[in-house]
Amino acid sequence: MARANSIYQEESIPSPIQQIWRYFISYPVAVIGLWVFVILLIAAVIAPFIAPYSPHFQHTDALLLPPSWHPDGQVAYFLGTDDLGRDIFSNLLYGVRTTFGSSMLVTLIAAFFGIILGILSGMSKGLKSSILNHILDATLAIPSLLLAIVLVAISGQSLTNVMMAVCIALIPQFMRATHTAVQYELPREYVVAAKLDGANQVQVFFHVILPNILNALVVQTTLAISVAIIDIATLGFLRIGVPAPTSEWGTMLADGVDLIFIAPWNVTIPGLAIFVSVLAINLVGYGLQRAVKEGLG
């Protein structure tokens, strides 16, 4: 890598991660996405401290208040209230925890299992790989929402079950991404060289292949978070997701549909929250994808 014709003896070459980071911050849109992502993360942690009210408290004197910028709105209820007088802003903040926070958690768990299974199926050959692949094909063919619905139907409605359902629906996607990445690297010359040097399967994987597919896995993980958010919110919207007292964006939106004539902000605001967070994650994912491509390619 060091250039022979450079007049400087010492040349600091940025590590791959530094390079990716440099490329990443050169896309303004991706950086905005990252900021929103960080703000959401912080909000998920400190929601109880910054929320003005308890999300379940019913302000009976302030039913269906419009957002504060509306002539009838009050600043005390920044984004208005719903038909039971619950503050939408507080609900939204607590919803960051369920919708955004749990999708982060779910994605990490799904990534862990999916990547391990993907590695096993990618590195193996013959019958073992065949069997894993067909189970993968069959599960991948079941639409993720349907799978989640079935699991909720089997084990009942609760946050844990919803998370588990979305997790199981995500695992095949991780498996496929890992499998494809490993299979793409496996026949390449540098891997063959390592094999000829006598490296065994485990060494080949950890020292040769893993560093090269890590980027693809990180990108896949980012994109999976957005899928998880949409899935959790969709389940909430169909009222088979997180049960009633928990604040969740999809459920909030579904509650708002009944009030669509008199209080449309009950639909617009939770929807906007989902949209912004998904968009932010997609922007980060896209920025990472390009940065990885340009930084390493």
Place this chain on the structure above:
Amino acid sequence: MWFFIIRRFNLFILTVAILYFLVFLMMQALPGDFATNISGIQHPTSGQLSELNNAYQLDKSWFNQYISFIDQRIHGEFGVSFTTAQPIWQEILTFLPATIELCLYATTIALLIGFPLGIIAAVQPQKPADFTVLGLSLVGYSIPVFWLGVSAIMYFGLELQWLPVAGRLNLLYQVPPITGFTLIDIWLSDLQYKQLAYRDAFAHLIMPTLTLALIPATMVTRITRTAVREELNANYIKAFQSRGLSPSTIIYRHALPNALQPILSQLSLQLSTLLTSAMVTEVIFSWPGIGNWLIDAIYQRDYPVISAGILICAGFIILVSVLTDIMLIATTPKRRSAVDGSR
């Protein structure tokens, strides 16, 4: 080539067998009696019970049960629904056309929008057109389907009152369901005001199809853009350019046909996303299709219907992916070694 097609077909059988096994496991995990869940007959009489024992071999080992489960389902015997006590296969046949209609139109629109946009973005890399298309597709991809549907109802349905918000056809028009596809049924019917009926059917179609088309359209755009750009970077394109072929000839005669391969194989992977959003769209617009029927079944805990829905949807997705695979293998010799099935 036939070797690969036969091999792919074998894999199809195997994958479907695994799918049936997963559903079979699910049926056993569901709460309630296994015989009831698998047949849909609640509180079977002793006569019915012995019949079920016979059909599903419930007194034999789980393997026999699994085999007879496949046997029954393949012969269209899906049991009866808990809620309506109608044969499920019959219900599927009434609801499926509505879903196919919706998905077909939405996919057509998505392709009509996505293809040109993707090509425009691909031939002008790093130009304003590219960024606009990419930005639009990222934004479109991030909009949750249900929010879009509800907002469309709110604005075009309720506020402007331009479009009807629910169903497939106004109840004024009594169209007997012959094929299940509204547009064909109207044509077949002896209605007096066919034109008005058509106009009404189209008005009902606009919002659901456009809502459903959004996400596939963004996907088609992105996949097309990546695939066409990859082709345009290939050496043979440079060779053509150096020989002085016009850009449009290069794109339409050479780059696009080659890009079609990866586009098709990527698109067949997106089918399950399309079905998922179709289900949600159907619920929002009260579209009497498979999705609406399935979600209703979930509220009612109608297990035979849920399992039938999974078998039909997932079976359809597997079938389509195998058919695309076979088509790709048949048209490109290059793919044959990659799709030999063992890896």
